[in-house]
Amino acid sequence: MAKTKTAYVCTECGADYSKWQGQCTACSAWNTISEVRGAGGNAATARRSARFEGFAGSLSGVTTLASVSTEEQRRIGSGMNELDRVLGGGLVEGSAILMGGEPGAGKSTLLLQTVCHLARDQRALYVTGEESLQQVALRAQRLGVATNDLNMLSETNVERIIQVAETEKPRVLVVDSIQVMHVSDVESAPGSVSQVRESAAYLTRFAKQTGTILFLVGHVTKDGSLAGPKVLEHMIDCSILLEGSGDSRFRTLRGIKNRFGAVNELGVFAMLEQGLKEVKNPSAIFLNRSEEAAPGSVVMVVWEGTRPMLVEIQALVDLAQGGYPRRVAVGLDQNRLAMLLAVLHRHGGLHVADQDVFVNVVGGVKVTETSGDLALLAAIVSSFRDRTLPQDLVIFGEVGLSGEIRPVPSGQERIYEAAKHGFRHALAPKANAPRKAIDGMRVIPVTRLSEALDALDELSDT
Structure with a gap:
């Protein structure tokens, strides 16, 4: 030995x-x-030999880049438009997709709904390693999905899974989850770095060789990143993350990596008793505002992947009770909040150093782009001065350190999206103002923070 x-x-x-x-x-x-x-x-050496074993017969010769076929790869619809949007238009044959998320976010529920729909037209195999077959069957019964065509397997040994898959020849293979899988040749516990790496490499190699669509379910750590070695994300073709707090019935599916489409695409689902239901108009969900206007509430337009989305941002500015004012940001970067407060003091003349500042993006949405800077400052000014802003006002724009208002990508599309939802005023960077007037929409272009504050004074008086 x-x-x-x-x-x-x-x-x-x-x-x-x-x-x-x-x-x-x-x-x-x-x-x-x-x-x-x-x-x-x-x-x-063990990893290299295992990784390249079986590829020897399929090695091809050197070719020129011009001779490579550039035809678009055929995609298969998953039955959920929001999932297809995040994946770049559908499922690609031979692709490996890693889905991560917090416990209870709905990863297994979403995949079970998807694979039951796909099993109607092509062979599908669902491998469960964490739950028993009875638990999966009870979930499928609760969801009300068709289960007659879906093949199930309860197994954690990767070699055994590949043997069954070679016999069944599924078009879609779901492995739930990669953290409990193990390879016999690796002498470590399931979930370790070596086991996760080798199991994923073995399954991904099988998917590439046979053209099987592979779904891997992954756990996340306490900081929200995928558990396991970082190279796991390099092995797969697409990495998607299902996010959602336990006190919210909405779930967001975000694309982290995608070799077949755009990244940072966002899909929105609602968690119901019948499972996850796609939300076709997320802006209508996140704009469920109170009929009575309140200080510190502003609507902004963020760009998620290939579409605009309207969300509400709220701010609360209050006199600090202790000696150290608090700065709390939920759904936003806290360091950027501190920076914008300094810009507001230097170029806007508002002193909030002795105030507690709390900001929150309604609906659990996480804003990662800079287009929400101007809306954030507008909400803070509205709360600080205790003056309400119009309900039909939408704001977006990036704020620079010298107080300039910078344009953001797809600015005109954001304004058109706001107009479709009934907004009548838009405070936006001058470079993003549309060339032609929009019926029923007044666009207020600004280039400096001082101009934006003057416009907010005018709007709050009307």
């Missing part, structure tokens, strides 16, 4: 080491090097 040797791998960048050390010299991360065991050689 070959002697088992041990190597050490960084979970962030995948660098190999012969012995353990505190810091990875490749990516400078601390305490990310974990033990990997392999048989008959070091871990790197």
Whole structure:
């Protein structure tokens, strides 16, 4: 029997080491090097031999880039337009898709609904490693989905799963979840760095060779990132994240990586007793505002992937009771909030250093782009001065450190989206103002923060 040797791998960048050390010299991360065991050689050699085994017969010769076919790959509809949107238009044959999310977010529910729909027209295999077959059957009964055509397998051994898949020849394969799978040749517990890496590589290789659509369910850590080695995200073709707090019935599906479409695409679902139902008009959901206008409430237009979305941002500014004012941001970058408050003081003349500032994006939406800067400052000014802004006002724009209002991508599309939802005023960067007037919409172009504050004074008086 070959002697088992041990190597050490960084979970962030995948660098190999012969012995353990505190810091990875490749990516400078601390305490990310974990033990990997392999048989008959070091871990790197074992991984390389396993990864390329079976590819020898399919190796092709050198070709020119011009001779490569550029025909668009055929896609298969999943039955949910929001999921297809995040995936770039549908499922691609031979693609490996990793779906992550918090416990209870609805990962298994969404995949079970999807694979039951796909099983009507093509063979599908659902492999469950965390739940029993009875638990999955009870969920399917509660969801009311058709289960006659879906093949099920309760297994955690990857070699056994591949054997069954070679016999069944499924078009769609779901593995729930990758953290409980294991490969027999790797001498470590399921969920370890080596097991997750080798299991994913084995399943992905099978999907590429057979043209099978592979779904992998992944866990997330406490900071919201996918658990396991970072190279896991490099192996797969598409990484999507299902987000949603336990106190909200809405779930957002966000594209993190996609080799077949745009990233940062967003799909919105509602969690009901019958499972996840897609929300075709997210702006109408997130704009469920009170009929009575209140200070500190502003509507902004964010761009998610390929579509605009209207969300409400709220701010509360109050005199600090202690010696240290608080700065709390929910759904926004807290460091950017501190920076914008400094810009507001320097170029807007508002002193809030002795005030507690709380901001929140309604509906649990996370705003990562800079187009919400101007709306954020408008909400803070409205709360600080205790003056309401019109309900039919929408605001967007990036604010620079020198107080300038910078344009944002797809500005005119944002204004048209607001007009469709009945908004009559728009405060936007001058470079984003439409060339032609929009019926029923008054666009107020601004280039400086001082101009925006003057416009807000005018609007709050009307």
